[in-house]
Amino acid sequence: MKSLESYFANDVVLPEAPVARDDALTGSERAFLEKYVGAGWEDSQTGRAIVRPVEPSRVMGGGAAAGPGGPDGQDVTDVHGLDGAELESRLMAEAELRLVSFYVGDQLFAAPIMLVQEVLRAVAPTKLPAAPDFLAGVTNLRGRVTPLVNLAVLLDVDKTGGQDGFLIVCRLRDMQIGLMVRSLDTMYKAPQSDMEWNIESQIGVSADLVSGLYKAQDGLVKILSVSRLFQKVLKS
Numbered sequence: 001m002k003s004l005e006s007y008f009a010n011d012v013v014l015p016e017a018p019v020a021r022d023d024a025l026t027g028s029e030r031a032f033l034e035k036y037v038g039a040g041w042e043d044s045q046t047g048r049a050i051v052r053p054v055e056p057s058r059v060m061g062g063g064a065a066a067g068p069g070g071p072d073g074q075d076v077t078d079v080h081g082l083d084g085a086e087l088e089s090r091l092m093a094e095a096e097l098r099l100v101s102f103y104v105g106d107q108l109f110a111a112p113i114m115l116v117q118e119v120l121r122a123v124a125p126t127k128l129p130a131a132p133d134f135l136a137g138v139t140n141l142r143g144r145v146t147p148l149v150n151l152a153v154l155l156d157v158d159k160t161g162g163q164d165g166f167l168i169v170c171r172l173r174d175m176q177i178g179l180m181v182r183s184l185d186t187m188y189k190a191p192q193s194d195m196e197w198n199i200e201s202q203i204g205v206s207a208d209l210v211s212g213l214y215k216a217q218d219g220l221v222k223i224l225s226v227s228r229l230f231q232k233v234l235k236s
Contacts, residue, residue: 026174029145032234036128049126053140057121059166087227088211092197099214101185101221102168105157108185108221110214115226117169117176136180141169147233148178155209172230190214
């Protein structure tokens with residue numbers, strides 16, 4: 001089996017990252033900062049730190065998409081604007097899903113690649129004074145305010161096996177978030193026949209944040225609900 005890095009380097013290119021704008025924040029970015037930093041965030045120490053973009057080491061992603069909007073022709077041009085229910089329905093309707101799998105502690109999870117912007121080496125977050133414990137902080141990725149989610153804390157997973165080494169950057173509507181994961185696993189081409197949805201009663205870890213299971217040859221892979229993660233970040 002190819003490593004995930006090798007697969008992306010030779011076979012797949014992730015969707016192009018949105019062009020960073022220097023003139024304005026999106027509505028969701030501004031609401032996030034006002035919620036966790038305060039109305040005068042621009043003049044705070046945290047705000048001044050956020051203004052400075054970091055220079056992350058990219059593992060994969062970027063470049064022109066390899067089809068009309070995504071890998072191998074998978075159309076991703078309209079998914080970022082969908083609400084949670086519409087997005088879940090879209091995923092359930094795909095004949096085949098591309099999934100990026102990764103480890104949170106010693107547990108295996110995956111996210112649909114159509115929502116993944118890029119994968120980066122871990123970066124140090126700017127701490128937020130009023131954030132819940134699952135929000136490690138925030139960083140500036142190419143001009144975009146990007147909350148960093150500590151998935152081990154959010155999913156109540158023991159951090160067995162070491163510290164988080166990667167960020168999986170997902171975009172939905174007008175905001176992106178970084179999912180902190182221990183390590184990358186592989187890329188799955190998952191036929192819908194091997195997917196099981198609405199499985200809240202079958203799993204023991206934060207069922208509200210897991211939308212389905214993929215029956216891989218080597219076991220079950222939990223599929224994170226990216227839309228519910230965004231709701232958690234914005235409404236906590």
